[in-house]
Amino acid sequence: MSRPIAFIGGGNMARSLIGGLIRQGHAGHQIHVSEPNADLRETLARDFGVVAHALNDAAARLADIWVLAVKPQVMATVLAELAPVAVDQAPLVVSIAAGVTHGRIADVLGPGARVVRTMPNTPAMIGAGITGLYAGADVGAAERVAVEALFASAGATVWIADEMQMDAVTAVSGSGPAYFFLLIEALVAAGARQGLPTDTAARLALHTALGAARMVIESGEEVALLRQRVTSPGGTTAAALDVFVQGGFPELVDQAVAAATRRGRELTQCVG
Numbered sequence: 001m002s003r004p005i006a007f008i009g010g011g012n013m014a015r016s017l018i019g020g021l022i023r024q025g026h027a028g029h030q031i032h033v034s035e036p037n038a039d040l041r042e043t044l045a046r047d048f049g050v051v052a053h054a055l056n057d058a059a060a061r062l063a064d065i066w067v068l069a070v071k072p073q074v075m076a077t078v079l080a081e082l083a084p085v086a087v088d089q090a091p092l093v094v095s096i097a098a099g100v101t102h103g104r105i106a107d108v109l110g111p112g113a114r115v116v117r118t119m120p121n122t123p124a125m126i127g128a129g130i131t132g133l134y135a136g137a138d139v140g141a142a143e144r145v146a147v148e149a150l151f152a153s154a155g156a157t158v159w160i161a162d163e164m165q166m167d168a169v170t171a172v173s174g175s176g177p178a179y180f181f182l183l184i185e186a187l188v189a190a191g192a193r194q195g196l197p198t199d200t201a202a203r204l205a206l207h208t209a210l211g212a213a214r215m216v217i218e219s220g221e222e223v224a225l226l227r228q229r230v231t232s233p234g235g236t237t238a239a240a241l242d243v244f245v246q247g248g249f250p251e252l253v254d255q256a257v258a259a260a261t262r263r264g265r266e267l268t269q270c271v272g
């Protein structure tokens with residue numbers, strides 16, 4: 001992907017996507033970033049050789065792919081600034097802002113802009129994220145490939161066909177890292193209560209979490225099948241899983257994800 005790209009907002013998420021593009025061989029001088037914070041502008045230009053701008057329209061005029069990487073609260077201001085530029089540039093616009101709908105961006109930027117709404121998660125910062133993607137019907141196949149390439153170094157990507165599903169994406173993968181952190185915290189504490197030094201329990205729990213996820217991904221096998229295979233009747237794993245099931249663990253996860261989806265929907269209505 002060698003077309004010029006403009007990042008509107010040069011914060012954490014922009015930085016990790018820019019780092020990934022540079023690692024993929026994208027030329028720094030083809031990447032424009034607008035960012036109000038002068039220190040951040042200087043750091044991004046120094047670290048990646050990108051062209052940093054103080055004004056959003058200055059960056060946007062030099063690219064036909066725009067990545068909107070600002071907080072949802074400032075999106076209204078940013079879209080109003082960019083609307084006149086969108087008429088001239090007819091850009092492909094990729095938003096990573098949580099809760100800001102495709103329709104809102106498309107309405108303000110006008111019919112020239114093709115819009116893709118995305119939801120990355122925090123492990124994207126270390127290249128181990130997953131990003132949910134939703135494109136309007138006017139986004140072509142080549143543009144979808146360009147968007148996938150943009151997120152490739154941040155981890156995996158998955159397209160959703162219906163924007164309504166974005167709140168569920170947020171509930172599963174956007175908020176998901178915290179669920180696993182909670183489970184790991186609980187597992188470490190439980191291991192310590194069974195007599196392990198805390199750092200040993202932490203090492204055991206963390207590598208088990210990593211290994212379990214990698215096993216599912218790399219084997220391509222059904223997760224339920226892998227679980228059954230490590231659960232001998234009458235064994236230790238069966239003893240623990242019985243307690244999880246008796247305690248309503250699957251139902252609790254279901255309720256938690258439903259609550260996150262509901263909350264996502266409410267927040268989308270506030271900022272969307």
Ligand SMILES: NC(=O)c1ccc[n+]([C@@H]2O[C@H](COP(=O)([O-])OP(=O)(O)OC[C@H]3O[C@@H](n4cnc5c(N)ncnc54)[C@H](OP(=O)(O)O)[C@@H]3O)[C@@H](O)[C@H]2O)c1
Nearest residue numbers: 009010011012013037069070071072096097098120121122
């Ligand atoms: N971090 C994640 O894992 C994650 C996951 C999913 C979605 N997202 C979404 O990604 C977006 C960016 O998140 P982030 O974590 O990268 O936030 P961030 O570090 O705060 O980055 C946002 C940047 O935008 C700058 N900015 C503020 N007002 C601006 C304006 N009017 N024009 C241009 N730039 C402006 C901010 O500068 P100042 O600091 O000077 O205000 C800041 O550097 C958010 O919408 C968030 O919902 C993030």
